[in-house]
Amino acid sequence: MWLTRPFCFLTITLREEGVYHLESVDLQQQIMTIIDELGKASAKAQNLSAPITSASRMQSNRHVVYILKDSSARPAGKGAIIGFIKVGYKKLFVLDDREAHNEVEPLCILDFYIHESVQRHGHGRELFQYMLQKERVEPHQLAIDRPSQKLLKFLNKHYNLETTVPQVNNFVIFEGFFAHQHRPPAPSLRATRHSRAAAVDPTPAAPARKLPPKRAEGDIKPYSSSDREFLKVAVEPPWPLNRAPRRATPPAHPPPRSSSLGNSPERGPLRPFVPEQELLRSLRLCPPHPTARLLLAADPGGSPAQRRRTR
Numbered sequence: 541m542w543l544t545r546p547f548c549f550l551t552i553t554l555r556e557e558g559v560y561h562l563e564s565v566d567l568q569q570q571i572m573t574i575i576d577e578l579g580k581a582s583a584k585a586q587n588l589s590a591p592i593t594s595a596s597r598m599q600s601n602r603h604v605v606y607i608l609k610d611s612s613a614r615p616a617g618k619g620a621i622i623g624f625i626k627v628g629y630k631k632l633f634v635l636d637d638r639e640a641h642n643e644v645e646p647l648c649i650l651d652f653y654i655h656e657s658v659q660r661h662g663h664g665r666e667l668f669q670y671m672l673q674k675e676r677v678e679p680h681q682l683a684i685d686r687p688s689q690k691l692l693k694f695l696n697k698h699y700n701l702e703t704t705v706p707q708v709n710n711f712v713i714f715e716g717f718f719a720h721q722h723r724p725p726a727p728s729l730r731a732t733r734h735s736r737a738a739a740v741d742p743t744p745a746a747p748a749r750k751l752p753p754k755r756a757e758g759d760i761k762p763y764s765s766s767d768r769e770f771l772k773v774a775v776e777p778p779w780p781l782n783r784a785p786r787r788a789t790p791p792a793h794p795p796p797r798s799s800s801l802g803n804s805p806e807r808g809p810l811r812p813f814v815p816e817q818e819l820l821r822s823l824r825l826c827p828p829h830p831t832a833r834l835l836l837a838a839d840p841g842g843s844p845a846q847r848r849r850t851r
């Protein structure tokens with residue numbers, strides 16, 4: 541679906557160079573409130589016990605949130621938030637199609653939400669496309685942190701991603717993930733991207749920073765860090781004990797939101813930050829639009845039992 545209204549995108553990280561440096565305390569607070577409310581709404585939509593996206597959590601990592609805003613939303617005419625996608629690089633141990641362990645650091649889809657009132661209108665694809673373009677990755681190069689059924693269908697419909705490579709962690713990768721992995725390691729992510737794009741391949745660079753030699757099985761941690769780790773709701777054994785058949789299509793039910801081990805590495809900023817003035821110009825948020833009101837209201841619409849404490 542072609543979006544005709546004037547939509548705009550905001551790119552936000554909250555660590556160091558982000559909101560901390562904004563002069564306007566009001567704006568800083570607004571952005572943090574928006575992220576918190578988006579995180580709560582997403583958690584509720586996914587039946588999570590707590591938000592995995594919040595301003596406070598974003599201050600302690602280098603994840604990037606892309607927010608889709610409808611600039612023309614009425615009645616106030618100052619715009620409304622449509623949804624968001626959160627991405628970040630994570631060090632993972634993933635199995636290839638020969639069941640060999642590989643240590644990689646792909647871009648991961650960590651959280652993705654479009655407001656219920658406007659789902660299935662093409663907004664998710666619009667936002668996803670923007671993220672792909674900004675991050676310079678191809679869909680098959682991504683790792684997805686415990687995708688919902690809706691997201692699996694979304695990826696299948698828009699990007700023909702269907703056949704997964706079974707993993708022993710809760711990240712889902714698709715056929716083709718390893719296609720662009722065999723490139724020499726580079727000293728930094730930014731340098732890697734530029735040099736690959738310019739000198740090696742005109743197509744977007746692979747998101748994985750490096751691919752060290754394969755390790756002996758005994759050296760490999762079976763799990764990789766997930767943002768949903770703290771949810772601690774695992775009731776089933778992990779995938780080594782109930783693995784899907786080789787070359788499986790996505791499971792009928794997403795994997796349990798079980799805990800996992802490992803830590804994300806520290807790294808430099810993923811993207812140049814939106815200049816402060818540009819951000820100030822584009823971020824003219826206000827509550828009057830129904831969608832924004834739903835997101836920004838004190839109670840995002842859930843019953844008290846459904847409300848989550850933001851982490």
Ligand SMILES: CC(=O)SCCNC(=O)CCNC(=O)[C@H](O)C(C)(C)COP(=O)(O)OP(=O)(O)OC[C@H]1O[C@@H](n2cnc3c(N)ncnc32)[C@H](O)[C@@H]1OP(=O)(O)O
Binds near residue numbers: 655658659663684685
């Ligand atoms: C790693 C993670 O973040 S997992 C969590 C993902 N987020 C969620 O599940 C939260 C609830 N869902 C959503 O927020 C949205 O549905 C998203 C983000 C998954 C997709 O955004 P949308 O704006 O709805 O997507 P968009 O309109 O571009 O594409 C629609 C397609 O997505 C899939 N989809 C969206 N909603 C549904 C649904 N309720 N049931 C089945 N498929 C759906 C379908 O393939 C659909 O195509 P169709 O309408 O022809 O069947």
